[in-house]
Amino acid sequence: MSLDALKAMRLAGTKPAIVWIYLCAAKQTKWWRYSDGIPEIVLADKPETARADFRPVVGCDVILMADQASSVLTAVTKSLQSVVSRLTVVIADRLPDQIGHEWTKASGWREVARG
Numbered sequence: 001m002s003l004d005a006l007k008a009m010r011l012a013g014t015k016p017a018i019v020w021i022y023l024c025a026a027k028q029t030k031w032w033r034y035s036d037g038i039p040e041i042v043l044a045d046k047p048e049t050a051r052a053d054f055r056p057v058v059g060c061d062v063i064l065m066a067d068q069a070s071s072v073l074t075a076v077t078k079s080l081q082s083v084v085s086r087l088t089v090v091i092a093d094r095l096p097d098q099i100g101h102e103w104t105k106a107s108g109w110r111e112v113a114r115g
Helices: 003-011 047-051 071-081
Strands: 019-024 040-044 061-066 086-091 100-104 108-112
Touching (some): 047 071
Parallel strands (some): 019 040, 019 061
């Protein structure tokens, strides 16, 4: 799914419970599949991605998964913070030592602990 497809979904009156966004250098392999009600968006880890229109995720809970830390990840994170309710950031090359960090509008950042 693309941000444009999510935009159409939102304009049709559907707000997903959660949105997965993958920031990766290569095309993401779908090794799992959620229901059609849970959008999975793949974005390139390129500077122009930081200028994407993230309005389709306004008010949504978003999980942002990246291959590695990068300036693009930092910029996308800041952009998403301005529109989402909750943002969880997971960096694949830091797993399993670090699960990730979660940001909520009311509370700020916290580390996601292993359960």
